[in-house]
Amino acid sequence: MTAVRTIGIVGAGAAGLTLAIYLADAGFNVEVLEKADGPSTLGSGITLQGNALRIFRDLGLWQQLEQKGFAFNELGLRAPDPEATVLAVLPDVRTGGEDLPATLGIPRAELTDIVRRRAVEAGVKIHFGASVTDVFQDTDSVTVRAASGATFTFELLVGADGHNSTVRSLIGVVDRPLRTGMGAWRAFVPRPSEVTRTDLIYGGPAYIAGYCPTGEDTMYAYLVERAQERDAHDGPRIMAELARAYGGPWQEIAESIREDTPINYTQFTAHIVEGPWHRGRVVLTGDAAHNCPPTIAQGAAMAVEDSAVLADELIRADSFDESLLLRYRQRREARIRTVVEASVQLGQWMLDGHKDADVPGLMHRVAHTVAVPV
Structure with missing residues (x-):
């Protein structure tokens, strides 16, 4: 006899769908409510470190992810000079174990598609166009009302609806993500042949210039700056100009950014819900409960x-x-x-201009923490 049998999950991102698969495989009745009208094809790429890959392997998804993504085991550091001189190539910690790569880059849409298909195969019912407007609960159940007027009743409701979680607000949790002072431009572009791992440049016109290969022909590039109000319509021009200030692969990246290239700009935020992550029979997970800047690429891993x-x-x-x-x-x-604290600290060191900060020590501590299986 299990604690509950019917479970509703708000949010069809990686966190919500991962939870749905685990529960459906165990015999629970699971429904996912997603506000979007259909599967998303938006977004650039995502970096998954080994501890996230370990979760997906447990769900039988590793081979598909490997086929659609780009795996690597090193991290490169380059100088902000005209040649983007390689300063060091460091072996990355295999936080998922030695039988998995340290890192996999993959297009976000491919990741979501793979996980969503697996959820449907497990028997999960996904309701698209189900934007949650109200949550009511008693001692035995939770009822959710959608903007369409439809209602759904479960024994447990999980808010996996991101850092701007509607569920979090509806159950009265007051903690909210706060801006950390940094922002990033991202572009999904063709992969230059020499890009076979993530390389980072600290300094130049941006705090960080980095990229991650996501497939045989694709990669995403990002430039991290002090947060400011930016006009997204001017994104291709601004990002191309910033990219041209760097050498090596960045010259080819800059040339590949056209006027119609989708460019994303986001300001980094962070939070942790203090105290319980639940109210009655409603519980938060993933970015709804906590989020962090992508400075150490652990946000998705923490969610899954x-x-x-x-x-x-x-x-x-x-x-x-x-x-x-x-x-x-x-x-x-x-x-x-x-x-979360390490991700924020790394960014704050850059904002404050701390050139002697112990970045390797911070990264080592986080890597060895997450290498321990959950």
């Missing part, structure tokens, strides 16, 4: 790890009470705090 831990607690429990959801948060809190 949440899903694995919450699923484990639900599958093992034979009754439902508050202690189940408290255990879930307790298992995640220290690890999440380490990652």
Whole structure:
């Protein structure tokens, strides 16, 4: 006898769908409510480190991810000089174990498509165009109302709807993401042949110039600057100008940015919901409960790890009470705090101009923390 049988998940991103797969495989009745009208094809690329790959391998998805993405085991550091001189090539920590690569770059749409198809195969029902407007609960159930007027009733509701979570607001959690002072331009562009790993340049007109290969012919490039109000319509021109200030592959990247190239600009934010991550029979997971700047590329990994831990607690429990959801948060809190605080600290060092900051030590501490399986 399990604690609950019917579970609703708000949000069809990687965190929500990962949780849905774990639960559906275990025999739960799972429905996902997604506000978008259909599967998203938007976004550039995403960096998945080994601890995220370990979760996806557990779900039988590694081979598909490997085929659609680009795996590598090194991190390059380049100088902000006209040649983008390679200063060092460092072996990356294989946080998922030695039988998985350290890092996989993959287009976001490909990742979501692979995970969504697996969820549907497991029996998960996905409702697109289901924008949640109200949540009501009693001692035994949770009822969700969508903007269309449709209602859904579950024994447990999970808010996996991102850092601007509607569910979080509806259940009265007041914690919100705060801007950290940095912003980033991102572009999804053709991959120059010499780009076979992530290379980072610290300095120049941006704090960080970096890229990640995502397939045989694709990659995403990013430039991190002090946060400011930017006109997205002017994005291709601004990003191309910034890119031209760097050498090496950046010259080819700059040339590939056209007027119609989709460019994304976001300001970095961070938060951790303090206290319980639930109210009654509604619980938060992934970016709805915590988020961090992408400075150490652990945001997606933390979200899917949440899903694995919450699923484990639900599958093992034979009754439902508050202690189940408290255990879930307790298992995640220290690890999440380490990652979020380190991600913010790395950015703050750059904003403050700390040239002697112990960046290698910070990165080493995080890598060895997340290398321990959840």
